[in-house]
Amino acid sequence: MILLQVIVSGLLMGSVYALFSSGLTLIWGMMNVVNFAHGDFVMLAMYVAFFAFTLLKVGPLLFVPLAAALLFMLGVVVYLGLVRHVVRGPPLAQILGTFGLALVLRYAAFWAFTANFVSLPDNLVGGTFDIGGLRIEASRLLGGVLALVITIGMHLILTRTALGSRLLAVSEDRSAAMLMGIRPDRMQAIAWGFGAASTGIAGALIALFFYISPTVGESLALVAFVVVCLGGFGSVPGALIAGLAIGVIEALSGYLIGAVYKDVLVYSLFLIVLWVRPRGLMGTS
Amino acid sequence: MSLLSVRNLSVRYGDLVGVSDVSLEVPEGGVVALLGSNGAGKTTTLNAIAGLVPTAGGSVTWQGADITGRPAFAVVGLGLALSPEGWRLFVQQTVEQNLRLGATVLADRKRLPVLLDRVFTLFPRLAERRRQRAGTLSGGERQMLAMGRALMSDPKLLMLDEPSLGLAPAVVETMYETLGRLRGEGLTLLLAEQAVELALEVADYAYVLQTGRTVLDGTAAKLADDEDVRRIYLGLETE
Ligand SMILES: Nc1ncnc2c1ncn2[C@@H]1O[C@H](COP(=O)(O)OP(=O)(O)OP(=O)(O)O)[C@@H](O)[C@H]1O
Ligand SMILES: [Mg+2]
Numbered sequence: 376m377i378l379l380q381v382i383v384s385g386l387l388m389g390s391v392y393a394l395f396s397s398g399l400t401l402i403w404g405m406m407n408v409v410n411f412a413h414g415d416f417v418m419l420a421m422y423v424a425f426f427a428f429t430l431l432k433v434g435p436l437l438f439v440p441l442a443a444a445l446l447f448m449l450g451v452v453v454y455l456g457l458v459r460h461v462v463r464g465p466p467l468a469q470i471l472g473t474f475g476l477a478l479v480l481r482y483a484a485f486w487a488f489t490a491n492f493v494s495l496p497d498n499l500v501g502g503t504f505d506i507g508g509l510r511i512e513a514s515r516l517l518g519g520v521l522a523l524v525i526t527i528g529m530h531l532i533l534t535r536t537a538l539g540s541r542l543l544a545v546s547e548d549r550s551a552a553m554l555m556g557i558r559p560d561r562m563q564a565i566a567w568g569f570g571a572a573s574t575g576i577a578g579a580l581i582a583l584f585f586y587i588s589p590t591v592g593e594s595l596a597l598v599a600f601v602v603v604c605l606g607g608f609g610s611v612p613g614a615l616i617a618g619l620a621i622g623v624i625e626a627l628s629g630y631l632i633g634a635v636y637k638d639v640l641v642y643s644l645f646l647i648v649l650w651v652r653p654r655g656l657m658g659t660s
Numbered sequence: 661m662s663l664l665s666v667r668n669l670s671v672r673y674g675d676l677v678g679v680s681d682v683s684l685e686v687p688e689g690g691v692v693a694l695l696g697s698n699g700a701g702k703t704t705t706l707n708a709i710a711g712l713v714p715t716a717g718g719s720v721t722w723q724g725a726d727i728t729g730r731p732a733f734a735v736v737g738l739g740l741a742l743s744p745e746g747w748r749l750f751v752q753q754t755v756e757q758n759l760r761l762g763a764t765v766l767a768d769r770k771r772l773p774v775l776l777d778r779v780f781t782l783f784p785r786l787a788e789r790r791r792q793r794a795g796t797l798s799g800g801e802r803q804m805l806a807m808g809r810a811l812m813s814d815p816k817l818l819m820l821d822e823p824s825l826g827l828a829p830a831v832v833e834t835m836y837e838t839l840g841r842l843r844g845e846g847l848t849l850l851l852a853e854q855a856v857e858l859a860l861e862v863a864d865y866a867y868v869l870q871t872g873r874t875v876l877d878g879t880a881a882k883l884a885d886d887e888d889v890r891r892i893y894l895g896l897e898t899e
Contacts, residue, residue, distance in 0.1 A: 540753060540760065553733045555736065556737050
């Protein structure tokens with residue numbers, strides 16, 4: 376029973392991992408750019424949730440969409456102001472571009488919010504459910520389920536809508552997309568917007584049950600990289616499965632071996648998979 | 661007045677010359693062929709008109725307006741569509757998705773089903789393969805899809821880069837029948853071809869490119885009959 380409990384909480388966390396990792400994989404898939412600031416986007420979204428609650432006195436019903444909207448805008452601005460220019464440069468410029476952004480965001484957060492840990496009150500989404508003997512905190516249940524729904528929604532947008540088809544067209548063949556009348560810059564800005572909005576939602580959800588600090592994005596970014604590598608670069612369904620798997624592995628190893636070792640286990644597994652299958656578990660090309 | 665006129669076009673790829681001096685006119689309702697051997701500059705010319713490659717000199721005029729240097733996504737909206745060399749299909753997407761992408765610039769979205777029907781009538785094979793990924797199509801089907809996709813923007817002028825390249829003779833035959841049908845519907849065509857005889861059959865006017873210049877032009881009938889032209893410029897056996 377305890378084991379099942381651990382697995383369920385792993386799945387709920389993994390679903391949030393899947394959500395923000397989908398954003399990273401979308402940006403990668405669109406333009407072969409790694410967003411090293413992805414974890415810091417999550418961190419910003421957590422602070423958006425925190426300040427929306429403490430200053431504006433609004434709950435998750437409002438601060439989750441607010442964080443999504445703000446991060447969407449941040450993603451668009453980062454693409455238009457930075458990424459669009461550095462992608463024309465050598466590969467190192469691309470890496471340093473978003474890496475530099477990560478540092479700027481992180482130290483701006485230190486300066487603005489101080490290094491102190493803060494958190495939202497536990498009872499914001501109150502209570503614990505008892506489902507057939509499984510005890511699940513309402514905040515984690517909300518986070519996990521909502522993240523799952525949005526990740527699947529993102530996949531449906533990419534595969535079933537005209538917008539998704541245009542986004543994919545740009546990633547497949549930029550010139551051919553232009554021949555269709557598609558403006559690649561606009562599509563890439565939208566992809567960055569979506570990618571960042573996914574961190575917005577995920578960050579606001581994580582803030583419901585996790586402490587917030589300027590460096591909290593660091594470990595989350597690592598999770599996202601692991602998930603994207605395992606799931607295959609550019610694949611949202613891959614990110615979903617890998618995200619859930621990482622959530623469960625983390626939870627199980629935390630329970631069986633001890634919380635201190637769970638990160639080590641996840642990354643060892645990651646290295647082994649990369650060694651055996653460099654394209655990722657579900658990667659195609 | 662010509663629908664499209666290109667004057668003294670030049671295009672460079674870094675230090676390399678793509679074309680150095682190309683001039684041509686495409687009258688409304690006409691079918692114009694752009695002939696020339698490997699590397700003569702046919703693709704470069706079409707790509708420059710479509711806005712895929714920047715021009716180094718000369719001008720492109722569309723319905724009296726100068727459109728030189730406009731980006732490709734703006735050009736297609738004006739009514740010039742290109743079915744490019746190598747087809748450039750979105751191979752991960754379905755046949756229907758490719759066709760719908762072709763209709764991106766369509767102002768009147770209600771026309772989309774009508775245009776889709778037209779393409780499926782022209783190419784029944786595409787209707788059968790509608791939900792299949794473009795990457796699974798045969799060469800002939802890919803050519804049909806590239807052409808159908810270009811038609812989905814409801815262009816006034818359809819530019820085709822080597823519609824016969826790499827296709828089986830029977831497929832080429834049907835392809836050219838389709839071109840005949842399209843011209844019957846009043847569509848203006850500009851086609852680049854190495855398959856000279858076929859092109860001269862369907863075209864009413866032709867330009868011959870040699871190392872990046874238009875060296876010769878005339879009605880298709882005149883070019884097809886002139887022995888010297890056939891031998892020297894078109895590389896055809898004289899009877
Ligand atoms: N992307 C490119 N970079 C550099 N040079 C190019 C490029 N594309 C074409 N060229 C050069 O420009 C010239 C014209 O080439 P182009 O492809 O327009 O000829 P073409 O008539 O279409 O030939 P083909 O019948 O082989 O398709 C050639 O000398 C070619 O080598
Ligand atoms: Mg060519």
